[in-house]
Amino acid sequence: MFGRTEDVVMLDADERRLAWVYLSRVVAGPCAALSALIEQVGVVEAARAVRERELPESLRGPTEKRRGTYCPDEDLDTITRLGGRVVTPDDDEWPAWRMLGLGQLDPGRDADAAVPLVLWVRGPLCLLAATEQAVAVVGARCSSGYGERVTGEIVSDLAARGWTIVSGAAFGIDGAAHRAALATGGATIAVLACGVDRPYPAQHDRLLTQIAETGLVVSEYPPGTSAHKHHFLARNRLVAALADGVLVVEAGLRSGTRNTVKWARRLGRPALAVPGPVTSASSVGCHRMIREGEALLVTRAEEVLDEAGPLRLSLPETRSDDENLCGDEALVYAALPKIGSRQPADLAGQSGLPLPAVRATLPALELAGLVGCDASGWFRIVRKPR
Amino acid sequence: MFGRTEDVVMLDADERRLAWVYLSRVVAGPCAALSALIEQVGVVEAARAVRERELPESLRGPTEKRRGTYCPDEDLDTITRLGGRVVTPDDDEWPAWRMLGLGQLDPGRDADAAVPLVLWVRGPLCLLAATEQAVAVVGARCSSGYGERVTGEIVSDLAARGWTIVSGAAFGIDGAAHRAALATGGATIAVLACGVDRPYPAQHDRLLTQIAETGLVVSEYPPGTSAHKHHFLARNRLVAALADGVLVVEAGLRSGTRNTVKWARRLGRPALAVPGPVTSASSVGCHRMIREGEALLVTRAEEVLDEAGPLRLSLPETRSDDENLCGDEALVYAALPKIGSRQPADLAGQSGLPLPAVRATLPALELAGLVGCDASGWFRIVRKPR
Numbered sequence: 001m002f003g004r005t006e007d008v009v010m011l012d013a014d015e016r017r018l019a020w021v022y023l024s025r026v027v028a029g030p031c032a033a034l035s036a037l038i039e040q041v042g043v044v045e046a047a048r049a050v051r052e053r054e055l056p057e058s059l060r061g062p063t064e065k066r067r068g069t070y071c072p073d074e075d076l077d078t079i080t081r082l083g084g085r086v087v088t089p090d091d092d093e094w095p096a097w098r099m100l101g102l103g104q105l106d107p108g109r110d111a112d113a114a115v116p117l118v119l120w121v122r123g124p125l126c127l128l129a130a131t132e133q134a135v136a137v138v139g140a141r142c143s144s145g146y147g148e149r150v151t152g153e154i155v156s157d158l159a160a161r162g163w164t165i166v167s168g169a170a171f172g173i174d175g176a177a178h179r180a181a182l183a184t185g186g187a188t189i190a191v192l193a194c195g196v197d198r199p200y201p202a203q204h205d206r207l208l209t210q211i212a213e214t215g216l217v218v219s220e221y222p223p224g225t226s227a228h229k230h231h232f233l234a235r236n237r238l239v240a241a242l243a244d245g246v247l248v249v250e251a252g253l254r255s256g257t258r259n260t261v262k263w264a265r266r267l268g269r270p271a272l273a274v275p276g277p278v279t280s281a282s283s284v285g286c287h288r289m290i291r292e293g294e295a296l297l298v299t300r301a302e303e304v305l306d307e308a309g310p311l312r313l314s315l316p317e318t319r320s321d322d323e324n325l326c327g328d329e330a331l332v333y334a335a336l337p338k339i340g341s342r343q344p345a346d347l348a349g350q351s352g353l354p355l356p357a358v359r360a361t362l363p364a365l366e367l368a369g370l371v372g373c374d375a376s377g378w379f380r381i382v383r384k385p386r
Numbered sequence: 387m388f389g390r391t392e393d394v395v396m397l398d399a400d401e402r403r404l405a406w407v408y409l410s411r412v413v414a415g416p417c418a419a420l421s422a423l424i425e426q427v428g429v430v431e432a433a434r435a436v437r438e439r440e441l442p443e444s445l446r447g448p449t450e451k452r453r454g455t456y457c458p459d460e461d462l463d464t465i466t467r468l469g470g471r472v473v474t475p476d477d478d479e480w481p482a483w484r485m486l487g488l489g490q491l492d493p494g495r496d497a498d499a500a501v502p503l504v505l506w507v508r509g510p511l512c513l514l515a516a517t518e519q520a521v522a523v524v525g526a527r528c529s530s531g532y533g534e535r536v537t538g539e540i541v542s543d544l545a546a547r548g549w550t551i552v553s554g555a556a557f558g559i560d561g562a563a564h565r566a567a568l569a570t571g572g573a574t575i576a577v578l579a580c581g582v583d584r585p586y587p588a589q590h591d592r593l594l595t596q597i598a599e600t601g602l603v604v605s606e607y608p609p610g611t612s613a614h615k616h617h618f619l620a621r622n623r624l625v626a627a628l629a630d631g632v633l634v635v636e637a638g639l640r641s642g643t644r645n646t647v648k649w650a651r652r653l654g655r656p657a658l659a660v661p662g663p664v665t666s667a668s669s670v671g672c673h674r675m676i677r678e679g680e681a682l683l684v685t686r687a688e689e690v691l692d693e694a695g696p697l698r699l700s701l702p703e704t705r706s707d708d709e710n711l712c713g714d715e716a717l718v719y720a721a722l723p724k725i726g727s728r729q730p731a732d733l734a735g736q737s738g739l740p741l742p743a744v745r746a747t748l749p750a751l752e753l754a755g756l757v758g759c760d761a762s763g764w765f766r767i768v769r770k771p772r
């Protein structure tokens with residue numbers, strides 16, 4: 001009896017997956033009207049309605065061109081051959097809370113203001129876990145040496161603290177951000193405006209392969225889809241949605257990053273920008289965003305996390321364990337309670353160290369990301385399991 | 387009878403001047419308690435009270451050390467020999483409205499929060515006229531090549547538009563600001579923390595001499611006074627008070643410019659800061675001030691004037707007259723009314739030029755500082771008499 005029920009559930013799951021994949025191919029991108037229909041009647045019924053053209057007027061246009069193309073099995077074969085998978089809202093891996101904001105935007109204002117139907121994914125990381133602590137780092141295609149250097153420094157620091165770097169795999173700052181994350185052994189996610197089988201830009205073929213090997217390459221467009229101008233704007237909303245904040249390192253006067261920043265603001269994510277020389281064309285966009293209150297000025301990873309991070313940061317990857325501690329550091333760390341906080345004077349009593357030694361040791365532990373401090377005193381920083 | 391009255395007025399004026407000068411020597415700097423006494427009983431009576439020690443407790447301390455030093459005639463001889471003068475609140479040249487804010491601050495919070503008793507001045511400019519349109523440009527002593535270059539560019543633009551540059555004659559940004567103003571043939575004011583006869587820093591002797599030849603060297607300290615640490619903080623308030631806004635080009639982490647910015651904010655003057663590379667220690671202070679909302683990010687002269695300037699800017703010095711105009715520029719300029727504004731279409735009708743030619747000509751006239759534009763249309767910019 002149980003086996004039978006499980007079979008039905010499995011069949012139902014398969015049917016739903018095929019429906020999601022079919023619809024993803026039909027609309028190829030965000031479609032608020034289709035999302036609304038799915039919400040109303042369920043994905044299987046929505047897929048049937050699309051195939052049989054039993055549709056409200058608002059959905060005829062967006063579905064007409066490809067509703068006859070029914071090839072979900074093929075699409076699933078393709079993505080499997082690529083070593084990838086499709087992640088649907090039915091999957092445990094679906095980053096549901098990241099997508100909440102997109103579903104709450106007004107689609108009347110912007111046709112892209114919709115949750116993606118599915119996400120096509122290549123790479124070993126779990127999409128949900130990898131986006132739990134993530135910062136989007138984007139910027140000018142025509143970046144300067146300064147911009148690339150600063151991107152490298154900030155991204156390395158963020159990645160070393162366990163933050164995932166989300167970007168768009170474009171030339172310039174995007175590429176520098178992915179590369180710095182990879183170099184630090186951190187997690188990075190490239191969100192594409194084409195199918196995950198398409199290396200775009202072509203010169204980033206190797207970079208995208210590397211990202212797919214250790215991080216994630218993500219797209220809402222089915223395999224085989226080419227990058228279109230319009231896709232980039234829709235892609236930017238996913239970059240913003242998948243992260244806790246958007247950091248712009250460099251941006252020219254008419255930069256596409258402004259669009260990503262706009263999405264961040266609409267989604268309630270902090271938008272941050274790095275200043276640069278006022279003599280550099282690559283920083284003009286950042287300065288304007290800061291000046292006009294669209295983005296907050298930041299100069300280093302700590303300031304990014306002040307805005308995008310939770311109050312208590314996770315343990316940096318570079319310092320794997322408190323067991324590495326010795327001397328005063330070990331004594332002071334041991335004197336800290338597992339839960340709650342303690343004042344330096346109490347730590348001195350507990351550890352047997354003189355107060356000045358405790359005071360000198362705490363900042364070192366803090367720099368190592370092992371302890372933090374607030375009005376209530378000093379506390380251990382608990383490392384989140386990945 | 388009239389002659390007699392004039393004599394009395396003259397005598398009275400002399401007596402008052404001697405009283406101001408005597409008190410300036412006695413307190414050597416701002417003294418809110420003395421300013422209050424002068425307001426109550428007048429400057430002559432206040433001077434008598436100080437000399438004879440008929441004083442409230444609050445004034446005994448600040449006046450005790452030098453109340454016996456009565457040498458106003460000597461001081462006036464000295465400043466005259468230096469080719470300078472003393473400017474008192476009785477003089478037409480006194481920048482009364484610039485000083486209003488200082489008199490309204492709470493002296494209980496800060497002993498320096500007072501109007502200077504007098505200003506000792508060297509230089510050919512009228513202090514009142516020269517501070518009518520003025521921007522303070524200050525910054526790090528340890529400036530970078532970048533900072534000096536940006537200072538030069540912004541100051542040249544401001545000076546060319548007829549704005550006076552106020553600064554503190556220090557090494558680094560201050561010096562670069564004065565030099566750029568001098569090089570552009572603009573007006574510049576150095577506010578010192580010592581007597582105007584003291585070259586401070588000594589290496590700026592020549593610079594200060596140049597400023598005294600074409601601009602103004604100003605101090606509230608009587609001739610002969612050395613620079614003391616405390617004087618610099620009091621001097622900073624005058625730098626802020628004498629200008630429409632304070633621009634910081636570079637500032638280190640523990641920069642004295644933050645004090646000038648604090649005064650600007652207390653006086654309701656906009657505080658502005660130029661960003662720079664986040665990799666430069668000389669920009670750390672600017673970034674912090676922008677980040678913490680203490681200063682607004684600006685990148686060029688236009689943005690400085692957006693904040694510190696009036697709606698309609700004065701004619702730049704570089705373009706002396708509309709008589710220099712020829713061709714379309716002359717026709718379009720002539721078509722503009724002396725008072726009020728006009729739309730491009732009307733200007734086309736008035737000038738006989740085709741509309742596209744008018745549209746192309748207006749921005750050139752605007753760049754030359756001859757015309758401006760707002761919601762009501764285009765208008766002539768009237769040059770202020772100096």
